[in-house]
Structure formats: structure tokens, C-alpha cells
Amino acid sequence: xxxxxxxxxxxxxxxxxxxxxxxxxxxxxxxxxxxxxxxxxxxxxxxxxxxxxxxxxxxxxxxxxxxxxxxxxxxxxxxxxxxxxxxxxxxxxxxxxxxxxxxxx
Numbered sequence: 001x002x003x004x005x006x007x008x009x010x011x012x013x014x015x016x017x018x019x020x021x022x023x024x025x026x027x028x029x030x031x032x033x034x035x036x037x038x039x040x041x042x043x044x045x046x047x048x049x050x051x052x053x054x055x056x057x058x059x060x061x062x063x064x065x066x067x068x069x070x071x072x073x074x075x076x077x078x079x080x081x082x083x084x085x086x087x088x089x090x091x092x093x094x095x096x097x098x099x100x101x102x103x104x105x
Contacts (some may be wrong), residue, residue, distance in 0.1 A: 021057060021087045031059035031081040034089030040074040041065055044076060056084040065097065072101030 019029045028046040036043060039064040048060035059081045067076040078096040083089055 005080055011060060020085055021083065024057070026087070027057035027083055028061075030083050030087035031057065031089065032061050034083065035061050035063075035079055035081050038042065038089075038092065039063060039079070040101055041077075048059050051080060054084075056082060058082055060095070072099070074100045 010039045023029060028049050030041055032046060044062040044064055046059060047062050048058075050058050054059050061079045062080065063075060063077055065077045076087055076098055077094050078094050078098075080095045081089060081092040
């Protein structure tokens with residue numbers, strides 16, 4: 001029988017293996033899921049997906065940062081999220097913030 005503390009150590013030391021990201025849709029899902037755990041804003045969608053130089057992915061995720069009435073004055077933001085080839089979030093940053101009703105600049 002294994003001691004409870006020993007079981008935890010063994011589990012923590014065992015790395016979890018993820019399957020590799022299989023295309024842009026998979027990369028977008030991994031990036032959106034990872035970002036949702038960090039920023040806690042409602043996601044509006046993904047506006048761009050591209051390969052990075054090191055076999056990972058760069059994904060632009062649009063989120064609702066501040067809901068307002070009327071909805072056209074709500075504040076949205078675009079986050080640039082980088083995930084590796086296994087779908088792990090490497091970094092993110094907010095690259096734009098804008099009103100929903102604003103035209104593209």
C-alpha cells in the first residue's frame with residue numbers, strides 16, 4: 001500500500017503528455033482555453049491564427065472586457081497568445097482595446 005504523500009509525489013513527478021496540436025483550429029482552441037484560465041473574460045472569438053517560427057502557434061483571441069449598455073459601447077480586447085506545438089500556453093499580451101461599435105482603424 002502506498003502512503004498518501006508518496007502517491008502525490010509520484011503523480012507530481014510524472015509529466016503529463018499531451019498530443020501535438022493538429023492544425024489551426026486545434027491551436028486556436030488551446031490558446032482560447034489557456035487564456036480563459038488567466039484573464040477570466042468572456043471570449044468573443046478568434047480573429048487570427050498563424051504558425052510561429054519555432055513550430056508553435058500565434059493566436060489572436062478577442063474577449064469582452066467590459067459590458068456596457070448599449071452593447072455597441074462595450075469594450076473588447078484582442079490578446080496575442082503563443083502556444084507551443086503541444087498546445088501549452090507560452091505567453092500572452094493584450095495588443096488592442098476597442099469599443100464594439102468602432103470601425104477598424
